[in-house]
Amino acid sequence: MSDYDVIVVGAGVAGATSAYCLAKGGLSVLLLDRGDAAGAKNVTGGRLYAHSLERVMPGFAGRAPVERRVTRETISLMTADSSVTIDFQKPGGMSDPASASYTVLRAEFDAWLAGEAEKAGCDLVCPAHVDRLLKDNGRIAGVVAGDDTLTADAVVLADGINSLLARQEGLKPELSAHAVAVGCKEIIELPERVINDRFNLAEGEGAARLFAGAPSGGLVGGGFLYTNKTSLSLGLVVTVEGLARSRTRLPDMFEAFKKHPAVAPLIEGGALLEYSAHLVPEGGLKTIPDLVSDNILIVGDAANLCLNLGYTVRGMDFAIASGQMAAETLIEAKNNGGDYSKGVLDGYWRRMEDSFVLKDMKTYKNAPEFIERPGTYNVYPELMDGIFSDLFTITGEPAVLARKKIWPRLRKAGMGGLAMDLLKGGNAI
Numbered sequence: 134m135s136d137y138d139v140i141v142v143g144a145g146v147a148g149a150t151s152a153y154c155l156a157k158g159g160l161s162v163l164l165l166d167r168g169d170a171a172g173a174k175n176v177t178g179g180r181l182y183a184h185s186l187e188r189v190m191p192g193f194a195g196r197a198p199v200e201r202r203v204t205r206e207t208i209s210l211m212t213a214d215s216s217v218t219i220d221f222q223k224p225g226g227m228s229d230p231a232s233a234s235y236t237v238l239r240a241e242f243d244a245w246l247a248g249e250a251e252k253a254g255c256d257l258v259c260p261a262h263v264d265r266l267l268k269d270n271g272r273i274a275g276v277v278a279g280d281d282t283l284t285a286d287a288v289v290l291a292d293g294i295n296s297l298l299a300r301q302e303g304l305k306p307e308l309s310a311h312a313v314a315v316g317c318k319e320i321i322e323l324p325e326r327v328i329n330d331r332f333n334l335a336e337g338e339g340a341a342r343l344f345a346g347a348p349s350g351g352l353v354g355g356g357f358l359y360t361n362k363t364s365l366s367l368g369l370v371v372t373v374e375g376l377a378r379s380r381t382r383l384p385d386m387f388e389a390f391k392k393h394p395a396v397a398p399l400i401e402g403g404a405l406l407e408y409s410a411h412l413v414p415e416g417g418l419k420t421i422p423d424l425v426s427d428n429i430l431i432v433g434d435a436a437n438l439c440l441n442l443g444y445t446v447r448g449m450d451f452a453i454a455s456g457q458m459a460a461e462t463l464i465e466a467k468n469n470g471g472d473y474s475k476g477v478l479d480g481y482w483r484r485m486e487d488s489f490v491l492k493d494m495k496t497y498k499n500a501p502e503f504i505e506r507p508g509t510y511n512v513y514p515e516l517m518d519g520i521f522s523d524l525f526t527i528t529g530e531p532a533v534l535a536r537k538k539i540w541p542r543l544r545k546a547g548m549g550g551l552a553m554d555l556l557k558g559g560n561a562i
């Protein structure tokens with residue numbers, strides 16, 4: 134007889150959702166996290182697309198510690214001293230709970246979500262660092278955390294991108310520098326009114342800003358800024374391979390990003406509350422490992438379920454949905470006699486295939502290659518800078534038609550490359 138039906142390793146959004154659903158489904162569940170509290174060590178940019186948690190807990194945003202509902206989106210292409218920004222604002226829009234998105238701070242949000250799992254009946258232990266999976270006659274039978282041996286009929290690995298446990302088991306290959314980015318982030322405190330005025334937001338509304346070009350020094354990557362109630366989440370993400378090749382230090386890039394004329398006024402007067410750094414799985418569909426083996430399922434970042442399209446970054450909605458589907462599969466297995474063999478747990482993969490998770494990963498399977506194309510990070514910011522400088526500069530010299538200003542810029546940027554990017558982009562994102 135095992136101590137628990139299921140042990141979930143990792144109380145991030147994937148693990149906590151899984152534990153919540155398992156407990157609601159009547160299974161005995163233990164949720165373990167190495168942090169002092171759930172979420173204590175977790176990092177995200179900051180924007181949660183609500184749809185997947187909305188399915189698990191309808192109306193969650195009314196109870197959860199979400200920061201602001203995103204109503205304003207901007208994307209900026211930046212050179213070292215200029216920026217061209219697309220600004221989309223729809224205050225009344227995106228208010229349907231399933232299509233809304235919220236800025237979140239993980240320390241608060243994850244602690245709340247794990248608390249909901251506890252209320253549903255799950256046992257939560259933090260800090261508890263799981264060192265290895267427990268085996269009984271070759272079969273996964275629980276976990277070993279320090280001096281504690283805890284048994285379970287099945288284990289859900291929700292231990293994030295590094296997932297040492299999945300790697301120990303040979304379920305996940307070593308991380309490839311090509312398929313992984315590293316992000317650093319500061320939480321910068323500012324008064325609520327200053328944030329509202331600075332970002333043109335009404336109370337409760339939030340802004341999501343993405344920056345491409347100069348922030349990543351021409352490497353694949355970009356900056357982000359999300360408004361919280363009384364703070365900003367400002368960060369920069371760059372591929373590990375790019376950083377290694379260029380021998381650039383991410384903290385130096387980040388300092389330069391903060392000083393950029395388009396960014397410095399946004400954070401002026403703010404006080405640094407927190408600094409963090411974390412890896413991001415950006416390899417897409419091809420890097421998803423086998424998610425199922427006998428008595429074990431892999432969810433969230435541990436399964437590389439993350440999608441960066443340049444204009445949206447998604448990982449948390451995938452993590453939550455995968456946690457839910459893993460739980461549904463295990464509940465079904467328990468109710469059908471407690472057979473947790475791979476053949477039965479393969480139902481998790483089928484659920485994922487029928488859901489937005491693998492459908493979206495498949496739709497955007499070419500996105501990782503596309504966002505690696507260099508245009509976005511150097512050619513297009515320079516092109517935009519040139520075009521807009523020409524259009525908005527009046528010198529008193531005889532004027533020429535706009536097309537005569539724009540064409541030379543387009544030719545200089547390389548029409549072949551532009552056409553190829555349009556073509557590839559159309560098929561990728």
Ligand SMILES: Cc1cc2nc3c(=O)[nH]c(=O)nc-3n(C[C@H](O)[C@H](O)[C@H](O)COP(=O)(O)OP(=O)(O)OC[C@H]3O[C@@H](n4cnc5c(N)ncnc54)[C@H](O)[C@@H]3O)c2cc1C
Pocket residue numbers: 142143144145146147148165166167168171172173174175176177178179180181182261262263264291292293294315316317318368370411412413432433434435438439446447448449450452
């Ligand atoms: C800089 C950055 C910006 C991002 N921006 C966004 C965004 O805006 N929107 C979005 O949707 N996604 C974003 N993502 C991705 C998103 O944050 C992740 O996809 C998401 O956090 C994955 O959740 P998870 O629960 O699978 O993993 P994690 O949040 O990493 O949780 C893993 C948990 O496992 C625990 N753990 C690990 N090993 C062990 C062990 N051996 N024993 C016990 N516990 C263990 C950890 O302490 C942690 O709590 C971003 C990521 C980064 C790094």
